[in-house]
Amino acid sequence: MDYLRWSQRLMYLTNDDIAWYSSIYDNIEIIDSCGEFFTVHLLGTQGGINYNPTLARRQLGFAMKDKPNNTLLEGLFFQEGKDTQGLKARMTHAWKKVHRKGKSELGLKNYIALDPYTSWVKK
Template sequence: MSLTNDDISWYDRVYDTVQIIDYCGEFPNVPLLGTCGGISYNPILARRQLGFPLKDKPHNILLEGVFFQEGKDPQGLKARMVRAWRKIHKKGRNDLGPKNCIALEPYTSWVRQRASEYLMPYDYPRPTLLVVAGPSNLPNQDVEELRDEDLSRAWIREREELLQQIKEKDTLIEFLEHQVIDDPNDTWTSLLPQSSKFWKRKYDRLAKEKADMEAAYKREIKKLCVSRGFDPVKAFVRFLAIPLDK
């Protein structure tokens, strides 16, 4: 049986004045230590239980899992977690908004997608089966026009998806630039010799992924345009709206 929002009591007013620990030190979330090892806790997923609104899907970097077992810690995570707890970052109403316990559509859509991927009992709409009609006798010109319309719609969908992915990566790159560039001499960063390398690797990886995405899309647009007899430069500028390298 699927759960719905009405089945859950999200918030107790006893927490009205509570601030939450948003992240610690170099970690984008909250590291937790135990007798047998350590894991990461993602408070962004628990904000609704403390009354804060969930407006958009969380960035992937805020959901990265960290795990080690006691005695098996080649990355030195235990020491880094201990140091991270010397710099605790809290957030409250001024940062996260009024305590109204709401979840907006961008967040709930992300939850439904995750529930579908992991086969969780979430009540999400099932896809409607396409009813295929019998063959129709259309003139060749009409068939070509329909194909062109389908191709244009496909390009537009791909463009929107790519721009959304690039927007997300730009947001993460901006976050990492602060960690690596804007705040290199911060007091707590000086306590973490591995921190700048940690964020620099993530920054370089995201920048490369973004460049690879743009390059791959340029190649795909060029290939499609050649097959359809279009000008690839004009098509790319029209559908992608990203400046081309000369």
């Protein structure tokens, strides 16, 4: 295999050849959601957005068994001074009730993505 170019070597990689997550995250809890929202909010000086920890679980070593619920994929965004829905106040209030999940809720570490999830990603 030493004679192969790097691009050819990549073609032979399998799941077992790739470290999908760092073991330093084995015993942590993740912030799964905040307050009334299914996502986690990131507030900045010019506005706010959210991110979906469900999609980030694979990076922490948890299996992706199924496609995420569409409700969990809800995207939120506001710009400072243009917050007509009052998202800033709702997001700020949501940080007072942080929902965490640990190993007992998330299950065993297993970096494999099952077919329903991979089919969803391909679509």
